[in-house]
Amino acid sequence: MEFMMVKTCEADAYDAIPKNLARVNIKKAIEELTSAGYELIVDAGVMCVIMKDGLEYQLFSSGRILMKTPDLEIAEAGASGLFANMEKAVVG
Numbered sequence: 001m002e003f004m005m006v007k008t009c010e011a012d013a014y015d016a017i018p019k020n021l022a023r024v025n026i027k028k029a030i031e032e033l034t035s036a037g038y039e040l041i042v043d044a045g046v047m048c049v050i051m052k053d054g055l056e057y058q059l060f061s062s063g064r065i066l067m068k069t070p071d072l073e074i075a076e077a078g079a080s081g082l083f084a085n086m087e088k089a090v091v092g
Contacts, residue, residue: 001063001083001090005076012070016079022063022090029059029089036085057082063090 002019026048033050034040038057042049047060055078058066065082067075083090 003063003065003079003083005072005079007072008066013066013068014072014075016065016067016075016083018063024059024061024063024086025089025091026059026061029086032086032089033082038082038085052078052081 001022003016004019006015006017007013008015026043026046030040030043030048030050038050038052040048040050041056047058050057050059055074056068057078059082060066065079067078069075069078
């Protein structure tokens with residue numbers, strides 16, 4: 001999935017925003033991501049918080065991913081990996 005990176009107002013976070021409108025089935029995404037080694041921290045239904053290799057991700061049903069890192073390269077790699085591991089959860 002193609003996405004653009006946006007630095008948030010906080011100095012230590014980046015957003016990955018899908019270039020095309022996407023919807024994510026959070027329940028399916030959690031299943032796929034935990035099978036791929038991600039740790040579920042919070043399941044809020046319309047969004048979830050997950051973690052892998054020390055990087056925290058907030059995944060929203062809009063497809064937006066907020067990553068808490070000041071490093072753009074880490075954020076881009078993290079978003080690419082997350083999107084690649086939840087292909088069946090993306091609905092459009």
